[in-house]
Amino acid sequence: MQANSIKDISNFWIAGINYKKTDATIRGQFAVQGELCANILKHAVATGLNDLFVLSTCNRTEIYGFSDNASQLIDLLCSQTTGTKEVFEELAYVKNGHEAIQHLFYVSAGLDSQILGDYEIVGQIKSAVKFAKEHGCINVLLERLVNTVLQSSKAIKNQTELSGGTVSVSFAAVQYIREHVKGIADKKILLLGTGKIGKITCKNLVHYLKTTNITLINRTEEKAEELARELGLNHAPLSELSNYISQSDIILVATDSTEPTILSSHLKEQTSKLIVDLSIPYNVEAAAQQLPHVTLINVDELSKLKDETLAKREAEVPRAKAIIREHMADFLEWHEMRKHVPVLKAMKTKLKEIHNSPLFIPLYNNSAHTEEKIQRVINGMAFKMKGQNQRGCHYIQAINEFIATGSN
CATH class of the missing domain: 3.40.50.720 (NAD(P)-binding Rossmann-like Domain)
Known part of the structure; x- marks a missing residue:
């Protein structure tokens, strides 16, 4: 499996069970901590999956990651649980792409907790991701997603009363x-x-x-x-x-x-x-x-x-979801821009080649500021690509702009 071929939102999955359909006895069959979790991560790396983590708490066991399909992640998880894959699949929820990302935001905010707004889940997510990173299973895309999710959760805690009162x-x-x-x-x-x-x-x-x-x-x-x-x-x-x-x-x-x-x-x-x-x-x-x-x-x-605290928390849910939408949009925009990185790097290399070409040397009176000029052109190209999906047109336009500014 080519690791780079699956690092796209469409390949992000979450499969899990929680308190909504399972009692504590069933959840206990799929609880994974310590060595069991380490075994899952080691096996994942061995099979070419290196962007995932396992969240196992008293209320849920979930595996998040980039994979060709959810079945790969379920196989990994159930390889170390006393509960069988068949039981897990019968009771599990599976989400993909944008829906899976939103689920992680909701879980981190406490919107999916058994006690609404339970903020203890944030520490549990941090620990799960840290453990996965120590085992080589967290890369750029998933780390950025988790960081954005945690920023969203922090904003919800600071700007709403979703976690107000004492309920855990x-x-x-x-x-x-x-x-x-x-x-x-x-x-x-x-x-x-x-x-x-x-x-x-x-x-x-x-x-x-x-x-x-x-x-x-x-x-x-x-x-x-x-x-x-x-x-x-x-x-x-x-x-x-x-x-x-x-x-x-x-x-x-x-x-x-x-x-x-x-x-x-x-x-x-x-x-x-x-x-x-x-x-x-x-x-x-x-x-x-x-x-x-x-x-x-x-x-x-x-x-x-x-108690009455829960009613107050429920009134804060719309505000929490609005904050999530804002942070989720920021992440998706960042992810979309990452698709342009290879083109922008190639463009920068090409402009440097043009600058050093004997054909264009007469155009440049002040080479001391060439790097700044190149970066301005790249920034302008990135801005245009953000709003329009016309990479080829922007590529040609950037070259023309650089040449046009050569004598300025």
Whole structure:
């Protein structure tokens, strides 16, 4: 496959699944992080695809990239997932060209999030693209697109209230606890996992519940210790997990393990517990839900929580879409102009050849400004090509203009 032959908008695809048609169990089958994602990118490069990235969050798994067709990208993604290609294709949405570009803008703005305006997706996109770039899978066109998308998202955040108020899955977890648990000051809370979601959740717990009766456990103990020290909390090693599960009244799970980290066996013959699983795939064994003393809440249930903030956000959608249209138009204009780059480079080379030709030397009294004259002609040619698709005519006209200005 010729990599250069596919770098056009018509070859940009996105294939993915999200919360709209799949529950967290299905999404967990297609979640790809770390080594799995690295394998996808390495295989992509080996097969001649070098402009793509994978976005995998609790609400979606999507693969974006330049390819001959969407099937190539789906094959890459599903080569590393526990879910099959057949299941993915049955549930997936596939978008191409301008529609795929618009989708990326909408996702980045939070317009396609399970909680409207959820700004956490921006950081997730940045991380996904950075990871892909480190593996040689981000080139000029896709990098420019992502940068424009992020600029659009930033403008929406600064110029609208689409992300106003406090509504996110991590906040929804705290809101649920506040509404359903009485005497929170006397409750022992265990937070398992201090990655990005865990850290945000932890800070929300401290800020909104006004409690520090929280113990942090993380696979890398140093991270739990650092956050605990920052917020004045307790921390414990992973080896003590069973003991702290037994002691705790409320347990929040924000790990990214491919297998459950809390099993039903951890919870048998225990006191009443509220468990909030913020992980995808679920990191609390499903059988725990059957235990009479356990209340288990997951991300899908949390995302259904609404408040007046969401209504205010919905009113901001038209303004957000207007900003997206503006940035999307800028990107498409830039892309259109890139098509003229080979012609403009050839023109510059030709003008330099003309300048150095013995036939034209008598025309040039002041060669010191030749480079400036050439650049002015090129700039004028680019401006005309932007408005008219007549490359040959502009080529000839540029030569005439350069010759005409030779003696000036």
